[in-house]
Amino acid sequence: MFANRFDRVRTAMARDGVDVLLLSVGPDLPWLTGYHAMPLERLTILVLPVDGVATMLLPAFETARVSPQPDLFRIEGWGETDDPIARAAALVGSARNLAIGDHTWSRFTVLLQQAMPAATWRNAGSVTGPLRAAKEPAEIEALQRAASGVDRVAAALRGGEIPLIGRTEADVSAELGRRVVAEGHAKVNFAIVASGPNAASPHHEPGDRVIGPNEIVLCDFGGTTEEPEGRPGYCSDITRCVFTGEVPAEIAEAYDHLLDAQQRATAAATVGTAAGAVDAVARGRLAEVELDRYFLHRLGHGIGVEAHEDPYLVDGNEVPLAAGNAFSIEPGVYVEGSWGARIEDIVVATADGPLALNTVDRELAVVDR
């Protein structure tokens, strides 16, 4: 698996004129090698030339953390009083066209740039993004496991197993997080719980607000799956809304339009369709009933080893969806000061059409406790 990814990365580097790829913290490195760099001030960096030997440079006392893959890269440790920037620059040598991992701390990038003043720099995501977006079958299976895990949490939420009325958003968020972990995730990436007027803020931070009766409660949660050692985890991401009482007619009606927009966009997410055109399907459906002005964000984002990655379903993105692309479809309506709702599934573009990995019911469920 990793050897195949090395080959694909090097082919893309050659095509794009990248001499050396430099990967530190962030999702590219575990996707390519299985190794998670520690997100600390001691530099870990994979120096991957388009030809020749790749080197994983990391603190000497962390080398035991790396599973050796001598066919793919050598392992080189630096000592506590060494200069890892100089060591990385020596590994790059005279190469000039460098691509640096998107999540690399700028602290290191700035120092690397000072150490290699003649180099030109671009983002490694331009090389790795399209490759990571074309999921392999095993990656789709991992995303399906992740989706099924949060589907079970969403089913518990919709079924009233998770009490809401009288609890704070933060408390419910913590319970959702515990359930996400219990359903096969190594970690929680987020667990938004936004009640009543807070649901009008798409990225609301769950806080001390106590959930009352007769309110909408928007829950958007996901994590990264636990995988065997040396395998990167894959992300889940789902949004469902419930109502703590009888749903007012205005909200019920708007919600039905939103659900129809979400379903139409899902059906439109076929191989070959421009990513931005799928966004336009949902936005157009909401425009028919003048709800589009409440739809404040893009339709969706790719998902894989990273919670948000290529492809982005946003107006202006003309890149056609490819088989194996996995992405969220998540239209929302946000009425400031009043309420909001969002419906989100992870969907895969396949040769047989769009496949929703999340299948738990999408209707606005009533939870009366």
Next chain:
Amino acid sequence: MFANRFDRVRTAMARDGVDVLLLSVGPDLPWLTGYHAMPLERLTILVLPVDGVATMLLPAFETARVSPQPDLFRIEGWGETDDPIARAAALVGSARNLAIGDHTWSRFTVLLQQAMPAATWRNAGSVTGPLRAAKEPAEIEALQRAASGVDRVAAALRGGEIPLIGRTEADVSAELGRRVVAEGHAKVNFAIVASGPNAASPHHEPGDRVIGPNEIVLCDFGGTTEEPEGRPGYCSDITRCVFTGEVPAEIAEAYDHLLDAQQRATAAATVGTAAGAVDAVARGRLAEVELDRYFLHRLGHGIGVEAHEDPYLVDGNEVPLAAGNAFSIEPGVYVEGSWGARIEDIVVATADGPLALNTVDRELAVVDR
């Protein structure tokens, strides 16, 4: 508090010739403003000129997350089809000497550099690091609360409340993590559990190894405290070792030397002493008994809103400790293939001498279950 920090940052910028400070994800932004940027592909960045109005630029639909502080910065939202890089560059204007936050994703830094080709770049840490290292009294109090929290977890570990024999390292790590959260932390940053020969790997990743009888178990754990909304959390970090049986004489003797080295280094961490000289005290003490060759890493690191920050207690760092500096003192011995040990406290340099925030017993406790 935040106004005072803005003033100190601007004074340092003027001294260092920095025209504009650019802060995105990472600990500088919550330390300076109380706001945690979402670590996602949509840019959040504080554009802070040495003179004039600062601007927090972030996704329009996330502006509700920011507590307004109009005396300190304006809030500017960018829409889903806007170019946030161009917006940030416009806010920088004609300024040339820029400092970029150390944890900023390189993805953004590379694009900002392309948008402002005449600018010169340095790391914001050169400005903020020394300021963050000089803790205010309220910060010391928060670090003390964090330390007391993990002290209680360590006391439970040492007292045998946490079963070890027959459990995997990963399982014990998860329990330590739950206890860290229960003791006033919002999140766990790490929970190393390294048993038997694994204890010789300082940053061992807890795995499937089952802890047996008559082994050393090295536990190094910490998190970030839960603080009221709009206040950044502070970090804890402690290492204690226990032994699952009668301690062999060789290990008992080496451990006693290690503890003495740790105590001597703590006593040496006085205001005005060079950071590197404190490292030398521990290393010299271990050298007396030829254990220094097993001490594979620096003595310690600063701690605050970030788990590792200035000052670093490492050979070659001639910067003298200042009153209010908070840092770990954590010598270790690591005998490859056999065993290892580390003893770590957080210590504050005060006018009255070094103050250890962790006070739980440091002897090698026996846990027989």
